[in-house]
Amino acid sequence: DAKTTQPNSMESNEEEPVHLPCNHSTISGTDYIHWYRQLPSQGPEYVIHGLTSNVNNRMASLAIAEDRKSSTLILHRATLRDAAVYYCILRTRTGSQGNLIFGKGTKLSVKP
Amino acid sequence: GAVVSQHPSWVICKSGTSVKIECRSLDFQATTMFWYRQFPKQSLMLMATSNEGSKATYEQGVEKDKFLINHASLTLSTLTVTSAHPEDSSFYICSARDISRETQYFGPGTRLLVL
Secondary structure: OOOOEOOOEEEEEOOOOEEEEEEOOOOOOOEEEEEEEEOOOOOOEEEEEEOOOOEEOOOOEEEEOOOOOEEEEEEOOOOHHHOEEEEEEEEEOEOOEOOOOOOOOEEEEEEO | OOOEEEEOOEEEEOOOOOEEEEEEEOOOOOOEEEEEEEOOOOOOEEEEEEEOOOOOEEOOOOOOOOEEEEEEEOOEEEEEEOOOOHHHOEEEEEEEEEHHHOEEEEOOOEEEEEO
């Protein structure tokens, strides 16, 4: 699986939007972009994933650059419960193959 | 979202004993399950991938005879840490892939402390 680069940490104020960047310059045409987050002492939680087009769900939005070499996870209004480590992961869509390999992620702090 | 459960949520055991951790997908069938390990302040590390009805595939550096994985059904996988030692103390997290949705879901994790 191709590698991703994320900032180690970011800070946000409560109720403000948060943009979490991810660079994946070596992404291949069959790689999906997945985002997970992990709250302290819990297993990772699925947030969103996409291939080429921007994606929206109840948790977040995913903006994917036209060349697909970067993407941004957008939390529209951060809450204290959004404080977590956010992981951007590429996974090849090959049926039973393509494991999720975690990097270091971005630790998001949310200030009240 | 889909639910993956793990049992137990935490366990303390003596050195030399074996510990079994169960992972269940509660509302979907998972032909593929994964086991991860996470040490404090570190990211998740993939230990092995298991497919229902076949032998698990272990990542480099993970001892298959020490970490026994059984994926007996489409909703259950177990990880047995055999002859546990203090250095095996960690946070063990399972994951199951929902093929129908191309999404992987994670369990809440099992914290193992070996004394």
